[in-house]
Amino acid sequence: MAGTRRQQAIRKALRALVPGIPLSDAEAVMALAQQRHMRELPPSTALWLALGSHVRHVHTDYERLLAEGYDRDAARFFVADETDAVLAGWGCLRSVGEGEDDATG
Known part of the structure; x- marks a missing residue:
């Protein structure tokens, strides 16, 4: 597996967490x-x-x-179920409701 140890660890975690993620989304x-x-x-x-x-x-x-003017927390609340549905469709057993602080905006 090519890449740094960190890249390899992230790639391994990705495959374990969401085994059905499409390649374009995985990248x-x-x-x-x-x-x-x-x-x-x-x-x-x-x-x-x-x-x-x-x-x-x-x-x-x-x-x-x-x-439309919603703040981040409200917008996240309203899309939580939709987010979980996408993740579940990719084979993820974890929910965004289990705690997520968005460090990426």
């Missing part, structure tokens, strides 16, 4: 998890934050809610 999540502001976090934490952020921004109405 985007990997890129988010490796951003500079995530480097101090353990790989599994960086991955979870990146995964939640990616799904929320790309696969839900989160951006539309923000554009």
Whole structure:
């Protein structure tokens, strides 16, 4: 497996957490998890934050809610079920309701 130890750890955690994630989404999540502001976090934490952020921004109405004036917490609340549904569809057994602080915006 190519890449740094951290990249390998993130990739391994991604495969374990969401085995059915499409390749294009996996690549985007990997890129988010490796951003500079995530480097101090353990790989599994960086991955979870990146995964939640990616799904929320790309696969839900989160951006539309923000554009309509909802604050981040309210918008997250309203898309939580949709986010969990996407994650579950990819084989994830974890829920965003189990605690997620978005370090990626």
